[in-house]
Amino acid sequence: METAPQFFRHGPGPLARLVFFALLSLLLMAIDTRFKYLPEIRQTIAVAIYPLQRLAHLPTAIYDQVSGLFVSRNLVDEIAYLRQQHLADQGQLQRLLALEAENAQLRNLLEAGQRAESKTTMAEILYIPHDPFSRKAILDKGSQAGIQPGQVVVDDAGVVGQITRVYPWLSEVTLITDKDHAVPVQLVRSGLRSMVSGTGEDGTLELRYLAANADIQDGDLLVTSGIDGIYPPGLPVALVSKIESNAAYAFARITCTPAAGVNRNRQVLILSPLPPVPERPAESIETKPEDKKRGKVGIR
Amino acid sequence: MKPNLKIKNEEKLAFVNSSQQEVLAHVRSRFIVLSLTAALLLNLLPLQGVALLLRPDFVALVVLYWSINQPQRVGMSIAFIMGLLMDVGDASIFGQHALAYSVMTFVALLLHRRLRIFSLRKQVPQVGLLLLSAQLVMLLTGLLASAHLPGWDFLLASASGALLWPLLPALVKIPQRRKPDSNAL
Numbered sequence: 001m002e003t004a005p006q007f008f009r010h011g012p013g014p015l016a017r018l019v020f021f022a023l024l025s026l027l028l029m030a031i032d033t034r035f036k037y038l039p040e041i042r043q044t045i046a047v048a049i050y051p052l053q054r055l056a057h058l059p060t061a062i063y064d065q066v067s068g069l070f071v072s073r074n075l076v077d078e079i080a081y082l083r084q085q086h087l088a089d090q091g092q093l094q095r096l097l098a099l100e101a102e103n104a105q106l107r108n109l110l111e112a113g114q115r116a117e118s119k120t121t122m123a124e125i126l127y128i129p130h131d132p133f134s135r136k137a138i139l140d141k142g143s144q145a146g147i148q149p150g151q152v153v154v155d156d157a158g159v160v161g162q163i164t165r166v167y168p169w170l171s172e173v174t175l176i177t178d179k180d181h182a183v184p185v186q187l188v189r190s191g192l193r194s195m196v197s198g199t200g201e202d203g204t205l206e207l208r209y210l211a212a213n214a215d216i217q218d219g220d221l222l223v224t225s226g227i228d229g230i231y232p233p234g235l236p237v238a239l240v241s242k243i244e245s246n247a248a249y250a251f252a253r254i255t256c257t258p259a260a261g262v263n264r265n266r267q268v269l270i271l272s273p274l275p276p277v278p279e280r281p282a283e284s285i286e287t288k289p290e291d292k293k294r295g296k297v298g299i300r
Numbered sequence: 301m302k303p304n305l306k307i308k309n310e311e312k313l314a315f316v317n318s319s320q321q322e323v324l325a326h327v328r329s330r331f332i333v334l335s336l337t338a339a340l341l342l343n344l345l346p347l348q349g350v351a352l353l354l355r356p357d358f359v360a361l362v363v364l365y366w367s368i369n370q371p372q373r374v375g376m377s378i379a380f381i382m383g384l385l386m387d388v389g390d391a392s393i394f395g396q397h398a399l400a401y402s403v404m405t406f407v408a409l410l411l412h413r414r415l416r417i418f419s420l421r422k423q424v425p426q427v428g429l430l431l432l433s434a435q436l437v438m439l440l441t442g443l444l445a446s447a448h449l450p451g452w453d454f455l456l457a458s459a460s461g462a463l464l465w466p467l468l469p470a471l472v473k474i475p476q477r478r479k480p481d482s483n484a485l
Contacts, residue, residue: 007443014376014409021380021402028384028395032443047390053389056344127346129390130355130448130457133442134389172391179448198449237404 018119046167053138053170057126060266121145123153126170135178135198137161141270142169150230152271158236158259159183159224159270176237176258177202183238186225188255190215193225196238198258203237203261207254214252221254229274233235236260332373335362335472336382339375344389351452356461359386360401360434364427365468367405367411396441404434420466426463 123141141147143166153160153173161175174181179200185207186193192215196205210216220240226233238256245252339358347355359382366374390397394459407431408415417425435458443449 008342014406017376018406020400021376022399025380025383025399025402026393028398029393029441029445032394042388042394045385049344049385049389052337052341056341057346060346125346127344128352128391130343130347130349130352130357131390131392133392133446133448138391179446200450222453 002267014295043167050167050169051192053126057140117140119249119272121147123147123171123270125266125268129143133200134180134201135161135175135200136164137173137175137269139163139171139173140169142164142167142171144168147171147270148273151185152231152235153268154235154271155260155265155268157261158238159231160260162230171270177205183231183237184225184228186233187216187223188221188223189217191218192216193227194222194242196222203257205256205258207240207252209251210254212250212272213250216240216252216254218243221259231275232271232274329373331472332366332370336378337361340382340385340389343386354456354460356457356464357386357431357434358461360404360431361461361464361468362472363401363405364408364430367408367473368415369469371409371412374405374411375403376405385479390436393441393445394447396438399441400434400437404430405434408434420469424462424465427465428458431458431461434458 121141123139123145126138126140128137137160139147139153147163147166149163149166151163153163159176161173161178161181162173164174165172175198176183176196177198179199181195181197182195184193185196193211194207194210196207199206207216209221218240221236222238222240224231224233224235224237236259238258240254241257242255243252244254336359342358345355345472363379363382364373367379379401380398383396383401384394386392386397386401387394411426415426418426428473432455435455439450439454
């Protein structure tokens, strides 16, 4: 009698439980990917593991503090370098201020809308999740610091990504190298507009659906075009690194290298959201006759 | 009532069977929770590049260890919960790790008697296969969701995890060995 439960443990128990858990997790996955519900459960779990995430970051933070104590000898050099840099930046900034004032005046004259200035929040990358299916990073600022989904993350060299999920004290950035991420860009040299998409691999981006004869060269700089209303215009995104145009295909294969990278520095800036894009003008009755006219013109 | 009876039976049997099992039979749930928390912490460490690629899934390892050595305490429900925690920590699809860990634990529970016959070194390839099964489940679900095939090097984590396996019992048992000593004193 005593050993009886031992034998019964191999009965339908484990299998039934496996089926239950498998169905439950499949259901959760379906809800998460298709309907984007479940934020509450995710939030709760995120709060529960938050102390662990901070604790895991502690060694790095301590290392920074301790190494900060021992670099005082390099500080003289660093200060000299930073002073030089500051002077150079200051010069550029003054030119920029003049240009900005001029730009504002010109826009006033032309009665065009003003360019929005964006405020920034500094954040630190806590860690990079080991998920082969997506490229993300976890930042140490969340909704408590006023972060919202959709905000753009940049570093000193260019665009890093976009905030896609916010927890009370943490947020997730989807990097521009993520397979499902695209940034509207513009070539600085030729003004050509396109979309740059991630490939799912670190350090490579792709310009899809660009004609094989498009005006593009190795080393061309891509900056955000700003037409999406999410990314402010003019932020560096990537450099064109390789162009393969094959006559057999309508489109060229263009590979780019991202300008920014999460592997370089841990500090990033979160830009404040842009003012909402003005509403798309509703299709009024007045425009329809015009369309008809145009159609007639086209026929003629 | 019944689960308690089962645990007692298991403990008695384990007590009789061997001296190694005697130590394990008295595992407190506190140690299990502690080791799982430590594994989660290790999984959340800020690593980059090759280190991140080679980092074994510590949570999967520890769940596997307990489901083989304490199948009455750690089963699929704990594996499932740890999976949900990892889903949030790894920013993956909610339920992806949970499914993978549940399947892995199911296989481990089926094979735990056979596995315990082997020495730790001989368990290495089998544990590697178990870890691989979890990664393959993740791969399948990931493919369903995003249709993006990651590089083969993603599977290296199973190999590194399996190589770490012989060291794991020593690490997990550290807090367990102290306990009887403090009682004796």
